[in-house]
Structure formats: structure tokens, C-alpha cells
Amino acid sequence: MSHRTAPVALRDRLLFRDAELPAFVEKALGNGFASEAVVLSTCNRSEIYAVAPAGADPHAIRGALEAAWGAVRDVTTEELRAHSYFHGGDEAVRHLFRVVGSLDSMVLGEMQILGQVKDAYQAASENRWTDFWLDHVFQAGFHAGKRIHAETAIHEGAVSVSYAAVELARKVLGDVAGKSAGLVGTGEMGELAAQHLHRAGVRDFRFFNRSPASAEKLAATFGGEARGLDELSAGMAECDIMISATGATGTVITAPMVREAARHRRGVPLFLIDIAAPADIAPEAGEVENTFLFTLDDLRSAVEENADRRREAARAAEAIVEEEVARVSAWARGLEAVPVLRKLRDKYARVAEREIERHAAGQPPEVRAKLEALGRGLLNKFLHAPTVGLKRLGEQGQAQRANHYAGEFFALDEGESDAEG
Amino acid sequence: MIPESYLWEPVETLALILKWLLPPAYLAALWAYGRAFFREQGNGDPVSVAKAAWAAPLAVHSGLLFALAATFRRCPLWTQGEALLFLGWMLLLLHVLSEWSADTRRLGVFTILPAALCATFSLFFLGRELELSPDYRSSWFIFHIVASLASYAAFGLAAVLASLYLTQHRKLKAKHFDRTFRRLPPLDRLDKLTAVWAFLGTLLMIASSAIGAWWVRRDSLHGMTVQEAGIFVALVIFLGVAASRRVLGWRGRRHAIGVLWGVAALAFANLWLHGFFRA
Numbered sequence: 036m037s038h039r040t041a042p043v044a045l046r047d048r049l050l051f052r053d054a055e056l057p058a059f060v061e062k063a064l065g066n067g068f069a070s071e072a073v074v075l076s077t078c079n080r081s082e083i084y085a086v087a088p089a090g091a092d093p094h095a096i097r098g099a100l101e102a103a104w105g106a107v108r109d110v111t112t113e114e115l116r117a118h119s120y121f122h123g124g125d126e127a128v129r130h131l132f133r134v135v136g137s138l139d140s141m142v143l144g145e146m147q148i149l150g151q152v153k154d155a156y157q158a159a160s161e162n163r164w165t166d167f168w169l170d171h172v173f174q175a176g177f178h179a180g181k182r183i184h185a186e187t188a189i190h191e192g193a194v195s196v197s198y199a200a201v202e203l204a205r206k207v208l209g210d211v212a213g214k215s216a217g218l219v220g221t222g223e224m225g226e227l228a229a230q231h232l233h234r235a236g237v238r239d240f241r242f243f244n245r246s247p248a249s250a251e252k253l254a255a256t257f258g259g260e261a262r263g264l265d266e267l268s269a270g271m272a273e274c275d276i277m278i279s280a281t282g283a284t285g286t287v288i289t290a291p292m293v294r295e296a297a298r299h300r301r302g303v304p305l306f307l308i309d310i311a312a313p314a315d316i317a318p319e320a321g322e323v324e325n326t327f328l329f330t331l332d333d334l335r336s337a338v339e340e341n342a343d344r345r346r347e348a349a350r351a352a353e354a355i356v357e358e359e360v361a362r363v364s365a366w367a368r369g370l371e372a373v374p375v376l377r378k379l380r381d382k383y384a385r386v387a388e389r390e391i392e393r394h395a396a397g398q399p400p401e402v403r404a405k406l407e408a409l410g411r412g413l414l415n416k417f418l419h420a421p422t423v424g425l426k427r428l429g430e431q432g433q434a435q436r437a438n439h440y441a442g443e444f445f446a447l448d449e450g451e452s453d454a455e456g
Numbered sequence: 457m458i459p460e461s462y463l464w465e466p467v468e469t470l471a472l473i474l475k476w477l478l479p480p481a482y483l484a485a486l487w488a489y490g491r492a493f494f495r496e497q498g499n500g501d502p503v504s505v506a507k508a509a510w511a512a513p514l515a516v517h518s519g520l521l522f523a524l525a526a527t528f529r530r531c532p533l534w535t536q537g538e539a540l541l542f543l544g545w546m547l548l549l550l551h552v553l554s555e556w557s558a559d560t561r562r563l564g565v566f567t568i569l570p571a572a573l574c575a576t577f578s579l580f581f582l583g584r585e586l587e588l589s590p591d592y593r594s595s596w597f598i599f600h601i602v603a604s605l606a607s608y609a610a611f612g613l614a615a616v617l618a619s620l621y622l623t624q625h626r627k628l629k630a631k632h633f634d635r636t637f638r639r640l641p642p643l644d645r646l647d648k649l650t651a652v653w654a655f656l657g658t659l660l661m662i663a664s665s666a667i668g669a670w671w672v673r674r675d676s677l678h679g680m681t682v683q684e685a686g687i688f689v690a691l692v693i694f695l696g697v698a699a700s701r702r703v704l705g706w707r708g709r710r711h712a713i714g715v716l717w718g719v720a721a722l723a724f725a726n727l728w729l730h731g732f733f734r735a
Contacts, residue, residue: 191638207628209642301705304644321629325708333631340633 037080038141041118049108049115051076059107060164067091068099071169073159075134077151079141084131086168097121128172128363132356135180137189144189144345149180172363179359186355189348192341197227199334199341200308201235204276207306207327212236217274219267219288220281221249224310228278233257241274243267268292272299278308279315287311290319297323310334371434372425378447380418387414421445471523474516475579481513482572489564493639509564510552517545517575531598537581539605544574546609550653554613558649562639566620570612596671603664608722610657611694614650615719618712621646625709647708651701654715658694665691686725693718 036046051059051074060072069085076082083100087093098112105115122130133139137148156173159165165173184190193199204211216237218225221244229240240259243266244250250261262270264287271277271292281287288307293316297305307328309316314330321328387410395403421441428437442448488509521541524532532538548571555564620640627637640646665688680688697714700706706714 205642206624206637207643209644302701302707302710303705304708324710327628329631336631337633 036115036119037082037139039139040120045110045114045118046078046081049081049104049110050078051081055107056158057162059103060159060162063100063103064164066099068096068103071166072164073156073169073173075152075155077148080134080139082134084127084169084172086166093123094121125360125364128175129356129360131172131176132179132359133353135176136183136352136356137180138183138349138352138356142194143342143349144191144194146184146190149177149184152180153177171366175359175363179356182355182359183352187348187351189345189352191348192337192344194338194342194345196310196331196334196338197224197231199337200228200278200310200329201231203327203329203334203337204232204306204308205235207304208275210236211276213238214275215239215241215273216276216278217241217243217267217270218253219243219264219277219279219315220283220311221246221253222280222282225278225280226253228280228308228310229253229257232276232278237276241270243270268295271296271305275304276306276308278310280310281315283311283315284313286317287315288317288320290317290323293317293320293323293326297326300325308334365430368432368434369426369429372429372437375438375441375447376422376425379421379441379445380414382445382447383414383418387411465527467523467526471520471527474520474523475582477516478513478520478579479576481516482568482575485509485513485568486565486572489561489568492561493565494635507561509561510548510555510568513568513571513575514548514552517541517548517571521545533598533601534593535581537578539601540574540578540581542602543605543608544571544578546606547571547574547612550609550613554617554649554653557652558641558645560641562641563617563620566616567613570616594671596667596674600664600668600671603660603667607657607660607664608726610653610660611715611719611722614653614657614715617646617650617653618715621650621712622709622716625712643708647711650712650715651698651707654694654711654718655698658691658698661687661691661694681729683725683729686729687722690718690721690725693721 036049038046041049056074056076060074063069063072063085067088070088071086073084074082075084083104085096085100087096101112101115101119104110105112130139131152135149135152137143137145140148152173156165156169156177160170193202201211204214208214211232212235214237216229216232216239218229218240221242232240238258240254240257242250242253242259242261243264244261245264247261247263254261267288271288272295277288279287288309293305293307302325305323305326307316307320307326309328309330312331316328316330318328320326391403391406391410395406398406425434425437425441428434521532524538524541533542548568551564551567551571554567555561621643624637624640624643624646626632627634628643668684693714697706697711697718700714701711
């Protein structure tokens with residue numbers, strides 16, 4: 036289940052915790068519900084990627100896994116079924132690749148999911164819950180994810196207002212780590228912006244507020260100093276980034292205040308963000324030399340443009356997913372030729388062995404070694420073309436027909452005497 | 457007896473080959489840098505394609521200068537075409553330095569462009585160029601002109617960066633967050649890079665002027681020519697730009713405009729006023 040199918044309360048309830056994961060997966064593998072499994076559990080999705088044992092009905096296995104999972108969390112199978120989804124074959128591969136490429140994420144193009152899927156796969160691999168199939172499919176998924184991130188702009192541009200403010204600050208000031216920031220007002224939006232700045236490396240904060248108590252609280256959380264609004268005019272000259280988010284009805288930062296701050300800053304750029312409604316900063320402040328003012332509307336329009344661009348990039352990403360799914364699908368179809376290839380090789384290897392034995396009898400060891408090398412060489416050369424042909428036909432979805440004709444041409448179901456000619 | 461002109465001259469042949477290889481080498485570099493800047497999505501990582509895109513033009517350009525020097529057995533600076541070729545080479549060297557110091561390949565398409573233009577334009581000049589007056593053919597001339605061309609290259613690079621600063625500044629003020637805005641480096645970095653190259657150009661021009669002044673005085677060559685007066689005006693502008701940045705805090709837009717005025721004065725002095733070379 037994911038954010039697309041289940042409400043957050045149910046997702047939280049059914050979230051797999053690290054401690055209970057081994058018991059659940061090992062029980063599923065032990066009971067024969069699956070031969071391989073990877074469990075991906077994040078705040079937006081809980082998914083089980085499993086390989087059904089040979090001959091098993093995947094739908095029955097889905098029911099068994101749902102029942103086992105529901106029992107752990109005390110959720111009925113019906114409730115779980117109503118909010119979960121099931122994909123098999125190519126659809127399952129496509130879903131994994133879309134998840135890895137963050138095409139199925141709540142925020143299109145977010146970067147964390149690739150790491151989360153890698154962690155889930157690594158945990159499964161370390162516990163030996165994966166093998167031939169899931170190893171290949173997950174590696175192909177990581178390759179698809181890497182391609183999407185390298186070849187498309189899906190992760191570019193901020194898609195939240197407060198992060199867009201930080202991104203714009205970077206466009207003016209370069210690396211914001213080590214810069215000083217001033218925050219006017221201590222509301223939720225301002226705090227969020229401070230959080231983003233703190234995450235970007237800003238450690239030198241000045242919190243300006245009418246009530247000193249809430250400013251001191253923020254100063255304690257993010258570091259820096261708490262100051263009264265009366266110190267704003269002088270304090271602004273010390274800040275590279277000023278964010279204003281008060282609930283005031285009038286102008287808090289006027290153009291003369293900014294002009295004075297710019298004069299003290301001697302040309303060092305001042306980045307002003309006004310995320311208050313109504314606006315705190317006079318629009319004329321943006322006209323002061325080396326001062327850059329952005330309002331809530333500017334940030335919203337930047338976010339919308341970024342979201343549009345991500346949606347456009349998603350189309351290119353979907354095409355990459357389809358290419359990679361087709362590649363995995365061809366690989367899987369090619370595997371259908373493997374039993375016949377093995378039979379073919381075994382049969383002719385035995386023939387070669389027998390012939391070598393016949394001619395090497397009574398010969399010195401070096402002659403035997405030469406005959407063995409000759410036999411191996413001829414075997415590889417003779418079987419090269421049929422091997423490639425069978426694999427190719429398998430990848431094209433004609434494995435059954437190809438296997439049938441190979442069996443007929445090479446008499447694979449008959450004794451070895453035929454091959455001797 | 458075979459006439460001497462029929463004999464194969466390997467160095468001259470090499471120079472000829474390199475001469476024709478120069479434009480394609482620059483074109484290839486421009487293509488790689490252009491991909492890194494303009495391409496948003498598609499096959500391959502465009503930035504990694506631009507890695508060391510300067511290597512081919514640098515090899516061909518350096519090779520051509522050495523081949524010309526070996527052919528004429530002198531420093532290839534005595535004709536206008538050679539001077540332009542050398543200026544292109546200096547611009548390319550500074551482009552490599554700028555790429556390394558700016559730590560981005562996104563600027564490559566703009567910073568390698570002046571080098572490509574100089575190099576290509578010089579090829580049309582080579583062979584039917586204005587020559588240096590014999591009075592000036594001295595080793596002092598080489599010191600003077602190398603410092604002078606290095607300063608022109610630094611100013612050229614500063615002008616490109618100043619133009620990019622003004623473009624980015626305009627986009628920020630107009631809140632026009634298009635692809636060019638997203639691809640260009642931050643304003644502060646562009647401003648600092650412009651200032652560094654303009655300051656370096658000013659120092660080199662002071663050095664060049666000092667060498668030139670000492671040389672013409674020693675050899676009693678001439679008084680100040682009109683062209684030299686024009687170049688001196690450009691130098692005064694650059695000194696003013698550097699001083700106002702330091703003293704008055706004229707950074708960013710004002711500094712970029714100042715640099716462009718200085719480069720315009722320099723271009724005017726070199727293109728329209730009479731100088732060393734004669735028809």
C-alpha cells in the first residue's frame with residue numbers, strides 16, 4: 036500500500052518496524068509463501084516484493100501475506116485488501132522502477148526514495164532473503180533510478196515555498212553555509228524557513244520579535260541571538276538573508292531601513308524574503324542596489340514552474356522506465372531457453388568425452404590433454420550459434436517454439452547414440 | 457637538382473594541418489560545453505561530456521603556435537594574425553584556469569567563445585596581415601606584448617563574466633526563473649570571478665605599460681601614440697573600477713558595468729586607433 040491507496044493513519048499502523056521485520060519475512064519464506072522477498076517500508080508506502088515459488092498461485096500468496104501482515108497489526112484482511120494493491124510479472128517490475136525513479140512518490144522527483152529502496156534491498160540481501168530473481172530485478176531498478184536522475188530534470192527545482200526561498204538565496208549568495216540570517220516574526224512559516232536554512236548550513240541566526248520569549252525559544256533551537264523589533268534596523272546590516280513572516284498589518288521593513296543596511300554592507304548582497312500576508316517589506320526595498328526582494332507570490336510562482344518542469348521531466352522518466360522494463364522482460368524470457376541449452380550442452384559434452392576417451396586410450400598424457408582441449412574447443416564453437424539463436428528467440432518471446440524445434444533438430448529427448456551419427 | 461621549394465617541410469606541413477584542425481577543435485569543445493549548459497534531459501550526463509572539453513583546442517592551438525615559431529624561428533607575435541592567435545591562446549588558458557577556479561563547467565560555453573572567435577578570426581588574417589614596423593622588432597616588444605595580450609585575455613574573460621552577471625541580475629530582478637537562470641552560477645560567484653579577472657588584467661596592463669614606456673624611452677622610438685592614449689584611458693577606467701569596489705563598495709551591477717566600459721574603451725583603442733602595425 037502507498038499514499039495513493041491508503042490514508043496516513045492506516046499507513047502508520049501497518050508500517051514495518053526494523054525489529055519485527057526478520058521474524059515476518061523468515062516466517063513467510065519458511066511457510067513457502069515466497070522464495071525471495073524484500074520489504075520496503077517508509078512513511079509513504081509499505082510494500083513487499085516477493086518471488087512466488089515455482090508452480091504457486093501468486094494471488095493465493097498475496098492472500099497469505101496479507102493475512103500474516105494483518106495479524107501482526109490487528110487489521111482485518113478485508114480492510115487491508117481494500118487499501119492495498121498487487122502487481123505481477125512486468126507490472127511488478129514497472130512498479131518497482133517507478134518507485135525507485137520517484138515517479139510514484141508523493142513529491143514527484145524527491146531524492147530520498149532511491150536510498151530507502153537501496154537500504155531495504157541491502158537488509159534483505161544481508162539476511163539472504165534475495166536470490167537470483169530479486170537480485171537481478173533490484174539491480175536493474177537501481178540502474179533505472181540512476182538513469183532517471185542523470186538524464187532527466189525530475190529532481191531539479193524546489194517544490195515547497197520555504198525550500199524555494201533557500202534555493203533562491205543560493206542563486207544570489209552561492210553557498211549559504213556560513214552566512215548569517217535574520218528572521219522577523221516567529222510564526223510557523225518563518226520557523227520552517229529557518230529549519231531549511233539550518234539544514235543548508237546556516238548557523239548564525241538573529242531572531243527579531245516583539246515578544247522576546249518566542250525569539251529566545253527559536254534561538255535556543257537553531258542557535259544565534261534573540262532581539263527585539265526595535266533592533267531590526269541596525270541588525271539588518273549584519274544579515275545576508277532576511278526573512279520576514281510576521282502577522283503585522285503594516286510595513287515592518289521599509290525602503291529607507293534597507294537602504295541604510297545596504298550602505299553599511301558596502302555592496303555585499305542582501306537577500307530579502309517576505310513570506311508574510313499581508314506583506315511585511317516595502318516593495319521599493321527591492322530596488323536598492325545589491326538587494327534582492329522576493330515575496331510569497333514570487334516563491335509560489337517559482338514552485339509552480341518547478342512542479343511543471345518536474346511533470347514534464349516525468350514523461351521522459353516514464354520512457355526510461357519502459358526501456359528498462361523491456362530489458363528485464365527480455366532477460367526473463369531469455370531464461371526460458373536455459374533448460375534446453377543445458378540439455379544440449381550436456382548431451383554433446385558427453386559425446387565429446389566418449390570420443391576423446393576412445394581416441395586417447397593408450398596415448399601419453401600430453402596427447403590426451405591436447406585431445407581434451409580440441410574437444411572443448413570444438414564443442415564451444417559448434418554450440419555457439421545454436422546457443423545465441425535460442426537465447427535471442429527466447430528474448431523475442433518465442434522460447435517455447437524454439438525449444439521445441441531445438442529438441443527435434445538435436446534429438447534432445449532421445450539417447451546419445453543419435454548424436455554419434 | 458630538386459628546387460628547394462619542392463622539398464617537404466614537415467614543420468610547415470604540421471602548421472598547415474593544425475591550422476585547419478583549429479576551428480573543428482573549438483567547435484567540438486563548444487558543442488560539449490553547449491550540451492552541458494543547454495541540455496536539460498536526454499541521453500548521457502551532459503556535464504560529464506564537457507569534462508576536459510578544452511583539451512583538444514588547447515593541444516591544437518599550442519601545437520600551431522609552436523609550429524609557427526619553429527617555421528619562422530621567432531616568437532609568433534610579429535604580425536596582427538599571430539598576435540590574434542596568441543590572444544586566443546591566452547584566452548583559452550584563462551578559460552581553463554577560470555573553469556578550475558569557478559568549479560563549474562556550466563560557464564564553459566561562454567568563456568571559451570572569445571578564444572574560439574580569436575583563433576578562427578586569426579586564420580583569416582594569417583598570410584595577408586599587417587606587419588610590425590621593423591623599428592619595434594625587439595625582445596622588449598615580446599615582453600611588452602605578452603603582458604599586454606595576457607591583460608586583454610583577462611579583461612575579455614572579465615567582460616564575458618560581467619555580461620553573465622548582468623543577465624543573471626536582470627533575471628533575478630524580473631523574477632524570470634528560466635533555464636538560463638537555473639544554469640548560470642550564483643550572482644555572488646559571478647561577481648567575484650569578474651572582479652578577480654578584471655583586477656588581474658589591470659595588474660598585467662600596468663606591467664605591460666611600464667615595460668613599454670621604459671622600452672620606447674630607451675630606444676627613443678616615439679612619444680605616446682593615439683592608440684596608447686586610448687589604452688591608457690581604458691587602464692584608468694579599470695583602476696577606477698577596482699578602487700570604487702574597494703573604497704565605495706561598488707560591487708555587483710555597478711562593477712560589471714564598469715568592467716564592460718573598460719573593455720569597450722580597450723576595444724575602441726585597438727580597433728579604431730593607429731598602433732604598431734603597418735600595411
